[in-house]
Amino acid sequence: MTSCPGKLFLLAFKATRDAIRAESRLREKRMVFRVVALPRTLSSACGMALEFDERNFSETEVIRLLDELGIKTVVHCLKKPEDAGR
C-alpha cells in the first residue's frame, strides 16, 4: 500500500542518528534517492531528509527496510517537479 502513487516522497526523521542509519541502510540496498534539506513547510528542524521517486521504489519497500532496523520515520508526499504549477 502506498500513499504517494507516482509521486516523490520524502522521509523525515526525529533523530539525527536515525537519518544517518537510514541513509547507510538504503545505500547498502542500492536504492536511489537524494539527501535534501527538510522543507520548511513540513518541519522547522534543520536536519536532513531522504527524497525518493515512487516510480523507482515503493514507500512500503523503503519503510520495511527501515523497520527492520527499528528506525522511525515520517513519510511526506511531494509533487513531482513536472506536476508543479498544474
Add this chain to the structure above:
Amino acid sequence: MAQYNKYFDNAATSYPKPPEVAQAIAHYLNEIGGTYGRSFYERSRLATAMVEETRELIAERICGSRRHADHVVFTSGATSALNLVLQGIRLKGDNVFISPLEHHAVMRTLTALSARVGCKINVLPAKSDGLIDLEKTATLDFSRTAMVIVSHQSNVNGVVQPVTALKEQIGEIPLLVDAAQTVGRPHLTVEAEMVDFITWTGHKALHGPSGVGGVFSGKLQLLEPMVFGGTGSNSESYAMPDESPERFEAGTPNLAGIVGLGAALRHPVASRHSREDYLRLLDELSAIKGLKLHRAADFAVQGDLFSFSCEGLDCGEVATHLYYQHGIETRVGLHCAAMAHRFLGTFPQGTIRIALSSFHTAEDLGFLAAAVRESVHDLLSR
C-alpha cells in the same frame, strides 16, 4: 643506544597515540569540515556519519554490540560525564554510597550537591587497599539510597573494584561506575548490562585525543539534561528533545576529537608487555630498600597503574630526580584524589604514580625498575 618509552603518566593522558588518530583528525579538519546533524549537504553528512560510527564503535567496545549506540552520550570527558549523571539524576535528601578511592570528579560534585540538595555521602566498607569489602556491604542498609558510585579502577593504587558483585547486592539502586581508567583495557571490561551508568573518557586507555568522553547507559531516561541548547532536531520547541542521545548533546560536539577517537577505536593497540612482565616490575620495585608500593593486595585485582613513595624522601624530589636523571615522566602528588590518599594513609604528601600503556614493552619496564632503583639509592645516600 636503546630508545625506551619513558612516559609513565598514562593515567593522566596516554602517549603515544596510534598515528591514525592524528591522521584522521587532520583529514577531518583539512578535507571534510562540516557540522553534525544540522544539514543535508555532503560535508555535513560525512561529519555526521563519522560521529555516528564512533558512537557505534564505543558502544561495541563497552558492551560488545553496536546496537546499543543510542546508549552513548558524548561529553567533553569523564568529568563532564560524571556531572551529567550526578546532577541529572536529581538527588534530593537521599543517601549516596561511594568507594573510599573516589576521584575529585565524583567527590567535588557530590560535595557541591550535598550542600545544595542535602544528600548524604556514605563510604562503603573496604579493605586496607580500598577494595570494597563485599562481606560487609552485604549487611549494609541501603534504604533511601539514590545511587551507588564506584571508581572502577583507582587512579592512585590501581585497585579494580568488584562492580558486578556489588550490583548484585544493591539490586535496583542505580550503580554509576567511573570507568575513566579502564574503558579501553581489554582485560578490565565492565559487564555493561549489570551497570546502570558507565562514564568513560577517550584520551586514556582508548588512546584517543582529549576532549571526548561520555556516558553509556540504558537508563538515560532517569536523567535530566544538564546543558540546554540546539540539537538540530525538534527545533520548533524551546524544550530539549525527548530522544536520546540528542537530549543530552546540546551544541556542536567536539567533531575533530570524536573523529580522532573513532580512529583510535578502529586501531586498538595490543599490549606489548605481559601481566608477568608487570608483576616482575612490581616485584623488582618492592625489593628496593626504603621504597613502599601502593598497590592492590591481590594482583588479580591490580589494574595497570600503581604508586610508590620513599621513606624519608619527598615524592616531588624523587619524581624530579627520575625525570632529570633518567627522563622518566610520572605524576606526583594527590592525583586529584585526596579522598583515596586519606584512606590509604598517603595524605597530604601523596605518591609517585606509574601508569602503564599498551605501548610499553618488557624492556621499558626493566628500564623503569633500574631507574627507580638508582634514583632512590642516589637520593638516600646523599
